[in-house]
Amino acid sequence: MIWVSFLASALAVQKGLHIGMESLIIRLSPEVRRKVNILTKSALLIFLLYLTIGGFKMAWLVREQSSPALFLSMSYAYAAAGFGGLFMAIQMFHSLIEERTGTAHPRQV
Numbered sequence: 001m002i003w004v005s006f007l008a009s010a011l012a013v014q015k016g017l018h019i020g021m022e023s024l025i026i027r028l029s030p031e032v033r034r035k036v037n038i039l040t041k042s043a044l045l046i047f048l049l050y051l052t053i054g055g056f057k058m059a060w061l062v063r064e065q066s067s068p069a070l071f072l073s074m075s076y077a078y079a080a081a082g083f084g085g086l087f088m089a090i091q092m093f094h095s096l097i098e099e100r101t102g103t104a105h106p107r108q109v
Contacts, residue, residue, distance in 0.1 A: 002077055006084020013091040034099065041096040048089035055081030 012018050025033055059078040067074055 002080040003084075006080045007087065009084055010087035010091055013088045013095070016095070034102075037099050038096065041092055041099060045089060045092045045096060048085050048092055051085035052082055052089055053085075055079065055083070055085050058082075 009018075025036065028036060055078065059075040059082055062078055063073055063075040065074045066072060067077070
């Protein structure tokens with residue numbers, strides 16, 4: 001379930017389906033909207049890189065702890081945050097490049 005949540009989040013980043021302040025953004029001029037999107041995506045990319053590093057660090061720290069039911073290493077569960085953060089960061093980086101080059105497509109609602 002943890003893995004599904006993080007992998008689905010990466011898909012949501014790709015499709016631009018995460019929660020946002022649409023009512024505020026649509027009132028801005030196109031140039032200001034573009035700058036706000038670049039700033040927001042840059043901040044999110046930094047956060048996702050921290051999530052990735054932190055997720056892999058946590059997975060490493062709990063590598064010798066086993067789950068009570070399956071007797072598998074808990075690092076498999078914690079690695080979901082690292083991989084999910086990595087996949088979301090890749091999608092966000094791609095989206096940021098599209099926004100900066102002007103090739104981003106407006107989201108279809």
